[in-house]
Amino acid sequence: MQQLTVTSVNVNGLRAAARKGYLPWLAGTTADVVCLQEVRAEEAQLPAEVARPAGWHVTYAPAEAKGRAGVALLTRREPDAVRIGFDCAEFKASGRYLEADLPGLTVASLYLPSGEVGTERQDEKERFMAAFLPYLVDLRGRAAAEGREVLVCGDWNIAHREADLRNWRANRTNSGFLPEERAWLGRVLDPADGGYTDVVRALHPDQEGPYSWWSYRGRAFDNDTGWRIDYQIATPSLAARAVKAHVERAATHAERWSDHAPVTVSYER
Amino acid sequence: MQQLTVTSVNVNGLRAAARKGYLPWLAGTTADVVCLQEVRAEEAQLPAEVARPAGWHVTYAPAEAKGRAGVALLTRREPDAVRIGFDCAEFKASGRYLEADLPGLTVASLYLPSGEVGTERQDEKERFMAAFLPYLVDLRGRAAAEGREVLVCGDWNIAHREADLRNWRANRTNSGFLPEERAWLGRVLDPADGGYTDVVRALHPDQEGPYSWWSYRGRAFDNDTGWRIDYQIATPSLAARAVKAHVERAATHAERWSDHAPVTVSYER
């Protein structure tokens, strides 16, 4: 294979997604790595063909709380190592972070907490952000020492810039587009700070979106009133190898098996 | 009209029933009085055509607890009076009993609590039974003094005899067929005690069933593994006027808009 293809999608409940069309999508993907978020199930609650699809190695990081969060990684080849959670006790068993080592690459599935202004859930989101940025820096350092690139895929629950959501003016005081959240993501992407690259934006610097999430309310999907909150965030030399990126809006169009669409990127090896 | 037809059905959530075929059934019924149980909604939560179907006078007795219990009466003519609850403070606002006066008749919709052996819910069921039998006696006396018959329709959550459920042996220790529950219903029907008559059984003394409830689990409906727990219980001289009784199994067959079927009886006037 000349390319490594990675796709990431928030499935909004893998049991529901599987009832509505997730498996045909998975059967059709050419990706080598699939990152899932909001699995909202333990492996034992899933039908076998969903839990362990043929041809994939699967790792789950479910949340302690039943029916909440949960991330997973599907890889065509067996990872050399997998690690659940990151360097933070509070979020260790929250089903929000899972990473796997493949040759020359550490790939992660991330589900950053969603917040709501003025509630404890926003405080939790901010605690996660505060702990996660130093971890990303640490991860990049460790990976570099081992000659590994890093790719953190998932639902970051933050739109970075005005081009990343349809109604940015109306959302300046809503969680997901707050100044402090945007600044935090800016730090992740600052070469002098986090040092990572937003792969899709690097390939499409002048595009609106492409959005990856549309509310189920109203006609958000039909009107493309969406947000770009699902990212592939890579070390710069990996990001430089990205040759194609797209959001599979059609994959969730007819069937609508999630309110998010897969974000797919191909990297030269 | 030469006859008065009364039908009673536990709808297991009127909102769900209305999504699945309750309204066509209502449009087709020839009944003069419809008794509903397990409405599980307040009037304001119902679509107008469900809450106030044309041609009917409707009275609701919702439970205080949202989404629980709830009984209603639909009558072609306006009742002379309606009363919510019976002579017991604990169950006044529990959405389990509603009665209406029509000329010569007091008709009631009853949803007796369902229990589970060894739980507080069984205790509650027994408290209801203990309070309700004296009320029935009192009601019969008052009605007689006014020249009124009494008809209490609804889900009594008790199968009286072995012929009233498919698997009576296996259910002798389950709520709904406990010896003390059967004995209590026996007292309701004892001429020297409650003094009421089980109208459907009086018309069909030698029949198995007819069952009026089938669990959604397994193939209970297809195998007719049911219970007769929905009754029309009448003062004897009204019961003597019953000319036809049947359980509308077909009404909930194709569509299955409830796990109970309507119990319909026609009385000579």
Place this chain on the structure above:
DNA sequence: CATTCAATG
């Protein structure tokens, strides 16, 4: 196995 609800998203 179905209906509600509440919390989450």
Place this chain on the structure above:
DNA sequence: CATTTAATG
């Protein structure tokens, strides 16, 4: 507006 769970049935 959709997904879960929990309690209820």
